[in-house]
């Protein structure tokens with residue numbers, strides 16, 4: 048394995064599965080006690096690292112360490128925790144390029160998008176530093192004379208973060224940078240497809256920790272493992288909160304397991320995102336937004352545009368322009384400047400795309416463009432595809448599902464009410480958009496009678512959220528919110544305090560008990 052990225056970061060030791068080991072591949076592998084697995088780069092299918100899953104005993108040691116560290120971290124002043132996050136952000140800033148290379152290596156993301164992912168990490172650090180001085184509750188008037196009420200927010204405890212392959216650094220950062228300033232210790236179980244990204248994140252964090260001896264070491268750990276370790280995490284009541292990002296199938300399992308022990312889960316699951324393009328839309332603007340949202344990241348964002356709901360009067364024109372635009376998309380090695388569509392993550396993902404296209408045709412759909420594997424001008428061994436455009440009925444079964452690949456279904460509508468009904472009819476509820484120049488249409492789309500998603504945009508695409516807002520979606524997307532706005536509240540427990548300074552003991556609701 049090429050660990051030079053860690054050397055560039057000035058790291059010679061890695062903290063993995065509760066052990067410190069040298070950055071050598073074999074040493075990292077030996078840090079696990081379970082079955083062995085390899086990590087292959089989507090770029091060319093080559094093995095980049097070998098790992099062993101953590102054993103249940105290793106998980107146990109990590110949880111014990113996280114509990115011990117929590118006893119110290121939780122009572123440190125929040126601005127001091129913010130100072131640690133500020134230093135983490137500065138190191139990430141300094142090494143943005145190296146970190147982005149690892150994202151590209153493991154996820155196959157093109158470099159500009161990988162740099163954007165690291166930038167999200169940096170941005171959320173800045174946000175969290177400010178937040179560390181704003182974890183405030185309310186003062187509430189009391190109905191009783193001589194009383195005052197208030198709310199306080201306290202840390203929760205060890206928080207587990209289970210991540211997906213496609214945002215291997217940003218999802219950790221959204222959770223951990225906010226979770227840490229809230230006073231929690233963080234345990235990351237990364238996607239088994241992207242453990243190096245997790246180790247790089249942890250290494251940056253530990254570099255910042257080196258400069259702050261007043262903060263305990265065990266505040267963050269990485270546990271490498273597959274879904275069986277994820278399952279053990281979900282079962283463990285020492286995690287008051289499990290934040291899990293991934294497929295809806297994963298969320299069903301984690302949500303049920305954490306729910307059965309009455310813990311909290313924060314679920315960020317699959318999307319099936321739609322854009323309505325009205326007859327009044329600025330089509331030039333819409334076209335650019337559609338291409339980035341649907342074909343960017345090779346269709347592997349939770350917010351990827353999957354359903355285009357076009358007004359019948361502009362549908363044919365829009366599809367023709369889209370086909371032209373798709374035909375000029377450079378598909379290739381994500382490290383090569385100019386590539387806009389990188390590889391799918393692996394062969395299973397390619398098979399899922401091909402099966403979805405077959406199902407679409409079997410259900411009466413027509414592939415208008417793309418869908419095939421691209422082998423010329425791309426690295427051997429990677430699964431590169433030409434993004435597909437498919438015309439189909441809005442209620443076809445395959446359209447109700449999230450296929451994690453670049454397939455854009457073209458649906459048609461005649462009235463806005465119909466378009467909104469189509470937009471809302473799928474089981475997922477993450478991101479949505481409308482392109483319109485009509486204020487009435489835009490406001491209806493944003494109103495309670497409009498989009499039922501966690502994200503609803505006007506005249507921008509479905510993908511590419513900013514960290515300042517709360518991120519997440521409804522229905523089978525899981526209901527969780529992460530990152531900005533007041534998402535931090537999910538990482539804390541609220542206490543309501545009533546203080547009697549009056550010398551009498553009146554009861555609430557006027558009850559007399561004497």
Ligand code: NAD
Pocket residue numbers: 209210211212213214236237238239272273274275276277278281292293294295296297300301314315316317318348349350449451477519520524
């Ligand atoms: P995945 O569900 O296969 O795996 C995600 C993580 O969950 C991995 O770490 C995996 O080991 C773990 N896991 C899987 N089954 C588990 C179980 N039963 N118990 C505990 N842990 C389990 O997802 P993926 O292929 O890595 O990522 C793609 C999916 O993630 C897509 O559906 C995408 O929409 C979704 N996603 C959602 C968001 C969001 O914020 N809503 C962000 C990124 C990705």
